[in-house]
Amino acid sequence: MKYVLVQLLLVFAFAVTVPAQQAKPLSDDPELDKRLMNLAKELRCLVCQNETLADSQADLAQDLRAQIREQMKAGKTDKEIITYLTDRYGQFVLYRPPVEPSTYLLWFGPFIFLLAGLFVLFRYVKQRRQLIPESSLTVEQRRRVDEILKEREKPA
């Protein structure tokens, strides 16, 4: 009982303090927020590299979201904003790297491996087929088979 009380107390303690930690309402323009979040999902946070700009709570991510919001308000297109970011942080901020010579291996590498795998598999199967000889029975064996079969057909 005491334990439950302590837990309840804890719950209430946090119930009071947590809302202060929650994300501030983004702005008075939900349409803009939606656009911001959609764009931010395509962008990498450079501080914690496996997070998107939308998910990251790093200071830099917050600054960049503020920048993007400002630019959206100023009427910039998504494309212009992406150019703005890649001019400063490089292609690395994009979660979907563009198809260009330096990323060919990244984009087409898996298909090359797939083709190589298929080639190896094909050759292996073909080789195996050759390994199993299609041997027909010798005359002697055929005679024995016939004999056995005849024996069986005989009524007991």
Place this chain on the structure above:
Amino acid sequence: MTRFIIPLGIFLVLIAFLAIGLNRDPREVPSPLINKPAPAFSLPQLKDPSKTFSAEDMRGKVWLLNVWASWCISCRDEHPFLFEYAKTGAVPIYGLNYRDKRDDALAWLSELGDPYVLSVSDTDARVGINYGVYGAPESYLIDRNGVIRFKQIGPITPDVWEKTIVPLAKELNK
């Protein structure tokens, strides 16, 4: 025997790739700003906010812009070295106090000393973003025409200073 050679070969190639991958720092993102004009800025000076300092003021000089902050742990490691680098006179070092509170920054300088010719306050990180800063400390070597010629991400180690920055600054000063 030959049936082992191909898997062994593939294995060795894999090892080679992994070895290269492990020895690269994934935090070092190549900056697209190298050999591009340094973004213009005009910011209040840290010690005397009534005065501004702009990148334009440094036209005709080779200089180093060092991004630092009082909250930045690696900056603390780099700091004592900056005094030594500044002493050599190879290149003047200016500070960009990035995303910091002025009081904290001033306290930091009075505690650890001030190796900079001067520092400017980039409180809202606007200039930092224009320079593509994502992890302080970062340093930019800027030539006479205001073009960024080299960027160091993370502390400037004595090795980088002697082998890269000093020779490059010498060449740019010719």
